[in-house]
Amino acid sequence: MNISFAIGVFGILILSHATYSTIQYRSFLKILEEEFSSPPFNVVVELILGLVLCLWAALAVPGKFLSIHPDSEENRIVSLPANLDFMIFNHRGRALPKDVNMKLKC
Amino acid sequence: MVGASEEVELNRLENQVDNGGGGVWEYLCLVRKLKVRRSDKVLKHGLSILNDSKKRSKLGGEEWTLYEQVAVAAIDCQCLDVAKDCIKALQKQFPESRRVGRLEGMLLEAKGLWADAEKAYSSLLEDNSLDQVIHKRRISMAKAQGNVSAAIEGLNKYLDIYMADHDAWRELAEIYVSLQLYKQAAFCYEELILSQPTVPLYHLAYADVLYTLGGIENLQIAKKYYAATIDLTGGKNTRALYGICLCTIALGQLIKGRNKEDKESSELHSLAATVLGKDYKYRAPDKVSLLTATLGNLKLS
Numbered sequence: 001m002n003i004s005f006a007i008g009v010f011g012i013l014i015l016s017h018a019t020y021s022t023i024q025y026r027s028f029l030k031i032l033e034e035e036f037s038s039p040p041f042n043v044v045v046e047l048i049l050g051l052v053l054c055l056w057a058a059l060a061v062p063g064k065f066l067s068i069h070p071d072s073e074e075n076r077i078v079s080l081p082a083n084l085d086f087m088i089f090n091h092r093g094r095a096l097p098k099d100v101n102m103k104l105k106c
Numbered sequence: 107m108v109g110a111s112e113e114v115e116l117n118r119l120e121n122q123v124d125n126g127g128g129g130v131w132e133y134l135c136l137v138r139k140l141k142v143r144r145s146d147k148v149l150k151h152g153l154s155i156l157n158d159s160k161k162r163s164k165l166g167g168e169e170w171t172l173y174e175q176v177a178v179a180a181i182d183c184q185c186l187d188v189a190k191d192c193i194k195a196l197q198k199q200f201p202e203s204r205r206v207g208r209l210e211g212m213l214l215e216a217k218g219l220w221a222d223a224e225k226a227y228s229s230l231l232e233d234n235s236l237d238q239v240i241h242k243r244r245i246s247m248a249k250a251q252g253n254v255s256a257a258i259e260g261l262n263k264y265l266d267i268y269m270a271d272h273d274a275w276r277e278l279a280e281i282y283v284s285l286q287l288y289k290q291a292a293f294c295y296e297e298l299i300l301s302q303p304t305v306p307l308y309h310l311a312y313a314d315v316l317y318t319l320g321g322i323e324n325l326q327i328a329k330k331y332y333a334a335t336i337d338l339t340g341g342k343n344t345r346a347l348y349g350i351c352l353c354t355i356a357l358g359q360l361i362k363g364r365n366k367e368d369k370e371s372s373e374l375h376s377l378a379a380t381v382l383g384k385d386y387k388y389r390a391p392d393k394v395s396l397l398t399a400t401l402g403n404l405k406l407s
Contacts, residue, residue, distance in 0.1 A: 069340075070304055070338060071337065071338055071339055071340035072340065073110060073111075073340065074109065074110055074111035075109050075110070075111070076109065076110050076306075076338075076340050076342060077109055077110075077305055077306055077307060077338075077339070078108050078109065078110050078113050079108045079113070080107065080108070080276075080305070080307050081107065081108065081141035081142065082141060082142055083276060083277055084141055084143065084178075085239055085242040085243075085246075085273055086242055086245065086246045086249070086273065086277045087143070087178075087182070087246065088246050088249060088250040089181055089182060089184070089212070089215060089250065090216075090218070090250050093182070093183065093184065094184050098184060099150075099185075102149065102150070102153060102180075102185050102188055103153075103187070103188065103191075104153065104156060104157065104176075104188050104191040104195075105157045
């Protein structure tokens with residue numbers, strides 16, 4: 001996890017460097033009084049690299065993904081909850097011997 | 107709904123607390139969340155926490171929920187003195203509480219004092235006539251006294267008001283099945299499937315009822331619902347697999363005179379039989395011969 005976190009930080013740094021380069025390029029163009037159409041090629045490459053690194057970190061850092069399929073092995077419904085609102089108490093368990101030690105003290 | 111992984115976790119925690127390891131509070135919370143009925147274990151382990159004042163004070167505000175859980179478990183295990191003590195402690199903390207009044211009503215029910223319980227519930231209903239749980243307790247009292255027709259009537263009246271209560275629909279369906287009124291039970295299961303279509307066990311129960319009713323149309327619909335159950339459980343539900351095999355065989359017997367147009371049904375049948383065989387080989391290898399013999403006999407007949 002730590003290396004993914006480091007990759008994420010590195011990706012963010014690359015993105016901020018690309019931002020700074022673009023701003024610098026734009027002020028440079030203003031001096032030359034030319035139109036600003038798009039950042040230079042190497043800034044675009046840097047942006048794509050930063051995107052890939054941040055994407056990797058965003059997927060790897062938070063942790064294990066849980067399954068969302070309702071029929072997957074861990075999500076499939078095995079039994080219904082016992083209908084506790086309609087529970088009745090005169091079942092055959094009444095005839096079973098009771099544990100005499102069961103007492104609520106204090 | 108109890109998922110497969112939750113069931114594994116529950117069994118693991120149960121083994122752990124039974125053999126003296128820790129984790130009693132997690133076990134009790136999981137039982138409460140999954141709404142399973144393990145009253146003897148809840149009583150034993152809940153009392154072990156409540157009797158130890160150190161562990162009790164560690165719970166803080168949650169100890170009253172534990173008192174309630176242990177009270178219900180004690181009533182279920184017929185340890186009425188324990189239940190009475192728990193309810194007394196709750197009454198001291200929460201006087202004039204409806205939840206505690208409900209517990210007292212349940213205690214009277216368990217003692218068999220039906221008239222007193224009825225009086226207690228009516229007085230609670232006077233203050234608040236819209237309490238769902240008390241209505242349900244009165245219905246279960248009628249059921250416990252053996253008065254099934256009164257229970258059915260009460261449930262129908264309750265469902266007129268609270269149509270979305272799927273516990274009540276399920277209870278009504280089970281009562282109808284116990285009385286063999288399968289058409290009405292099928293209606294209740296249809297309501298359940300409408301409101302919760304992703305629970306495979308309702309599809310399974312509906313298919314069972316339709317299979318019991320019999321007749322060509324019902325069997326075809328039952329086969330579709332068994333298939334839906336298999337789809338929703340990822341093929342792991344043994345009962346649905348058997349259901350498909352039996353439906354195909356019953357349909358084959360009924361349509362014996364006419365032409366058998368649907369060839370795809372035999373594919374489904376053999377697929378289900380193969381999956382069953384694989385499952386038995388994995389889980390109960392000594393019974394595989396029984397399975398192949400039964401299915402072979404049914405196919406030939």
